[in-house]
Amino acid sequence: MKNKPAYSIESVDHALRLAVLLQQEGPLGVTEAARRLDVARSTAHRLLAMLVYRDFAVQGTDRRYAAGAVLGPAARVEPVAELRRAALPHLRALVERTGETANVMVLLGTQIRMVATVECDQALRVGDREGRLLPAHLASGGRALLARLPRDELDARYDGGEPDGVTREQVERVVRQTRRRGVALNDGGTETGLTAVGFPIGAPGREPAAALSVAMPTARYHRRLLPELVAALADAAGAVDRDLRAAAGTTPGAAAENSVQQNELSSGRRRASR
Known part of the structure; x- marks a missing residue:
């Protein structure tokens, strides 16, 4: 069975999960992202900022984050x-x-x-x-x-x-x-x-x-x-x-x-x- 590696890097795992959430479910605010990952709001904000920097996410005028060009638009x-x-x-x-x-x-x-x-x-x-x-x-x-x-x-x-x-x-x-x-x-x-x-x-x-x-x-x-x-x-x-x-x-x-x-x-x- 393929389970989470014992040597996994938690910050990388969090960033990847956030990217999947944005692509799969659509826009998220910082508070919602923190809740879904079970991390502090400041941690979620830093992760989202890095996703924006690498074009995995974009921030809208409502301050929520959506899937960026790398991920493509979220479906359904x-x-x-x-x-x-x-x-x-x-x-x-x-x-x-x-x-x-x-x-x-x-x-x-x-x-x-x-x-x-x-x-x-x-x-x-x-x-x-x-x-x-x-x-x-x-x-x-x-x-x-x-x-x-x-x-x-x-x-x-x-x-x-x-x-x-x-x-x-x-x-x-x-x-x-x-x-x-x-x-x-x-x-x-x-x-x-x-x-x-x-x-x-x-x-x-x-x-x-x-x-x-x-x-x-x-x-x-x-x-x-x-x-x-x-x-x-x-x-x-x-x-x-x-x-x-x-x-x-x-x-x-x-x-x-x-x-x-x-x-x-x-x-x-x-x-x-x-």
Whole structure:
């Protein structure tokens, strides 16, 4: 598993995390940056000033900082930021219920980006993955989301050559396997020694397409754990979706979509228990 190096330079790590936040979620003030990094306001100010100096950030007239020329414009700022806010309490509950690290991620083309991680407190654990990009066909949450896409959308994402070194045939094999199992499982696909189970948030077609995952050392995983992990993920995903709907005020049609989602969950739970 790829965890934080023991010799990591904290200031560099903070600067890189800030750059990811600006690109992924959009403008930040100094106070918000300090809170997200858990550092003093003066430290956050110095880090942002250095990012501005190197063109990783720009400061607007409102004194907030945004992604600079090196990073390019932030994409889908509000939905991703709102997703993170809605998901964090449920990630913490998921960690408490499963005893393992939990993540929320979004689908971007043929990759997924980790939006937030809550680590468990076990000595041997999967570490923080926030901000990382991974091939969607390898990550558990990416597999869960790809398995719900219609064929024409899969074609649109993967017909431009071989992104991430994967062929269309490999992607189709992963999608078929995930649909057949009813569970999105990553068993060493992204990192040796890591196993993760993924589950989509909300009904198909929501934007941005998002999923939850629970990740653990492979040494601690056994297939008999799958039914409980899937049940925990399904409950958490349903809670995140309800909170996102409540924040957006989108209640019309929610009952119908929730019914579709519950059918999917029930089917996945039955297959996971086999």
